[in-house]
Amino acid sequence: MSAKKVMIFVVGVVATAAVLYSFIGNNQSDYINTIEKARKEKDQYLRTSPESPFKDHLQSFKGLTYYPVDPAFRIQARLIPIQQRKVVVLPTSDGQEKKYIEYGYAEFTLNGVNNRLLILELMDIGPYRGTLFLAFGDATSARETYGAGRYLDVKKVKGSSTITLDFNEAYNPYCAYNENYSCPLPPRENLLSIPITAGEMNYMK
Secondary structure, three states: OOHHHHHHHHHHHHHHHHHHHHHHHHHHHHHHHHHHHHHHHHHHHHHHOOOOOOOOOHHHOOOOOEOOOOHHHEEEEEEEEOOOOOEEEEEEOOOOEEEEEEEEEEEEEEOOEEEEEEEEEEOOOOOOOOOEEEEEEOOOEOOOEOOOOEEEOOOOOOOOOEEEEEHHHOEOOHHHOOOOOOOEOOOHHHEOOOOOOOOEOOOOO
């Protein structure tokens, strides 16, 4: 290959890399903006909704507290379906119990540590039946985040071998703000040894 052709090739590679980098950067920026917008919308909902756990003391509500959005905590985990699913009974914050059925395990590696979370499925009769439920605790629990764990919404993707875990969207159950709510606690296998420094932090009253 001649020097001229080599130069053209190098310029082409650099140009392609620049476009790709710009595309990824723009995507990350859009992603961060989307998460931050959702957080502002949630604050607005909690300030105005009659279903808000803060409805009796809205004047003191200053908004929720979060870790900065970090795209590294948006994870494509390997989905391990459970073939012979069993009912799982979780204790709740008010001493009651809530029943779910096993759905599958999400396996992923974060900061060099292999992790495995149990995903459950709602058994309730009604519009939310079949919705997936994931509650977890981690090394930040009872320090920087709510001591009884946080929740993460995950979606079913029929036939997929992966599932998205976006810990930037991790949120506190309502009992973190108001003791009149009943909140399921994470199953024992969902207590992670690593810190998940993403999503919602302790509510600052």
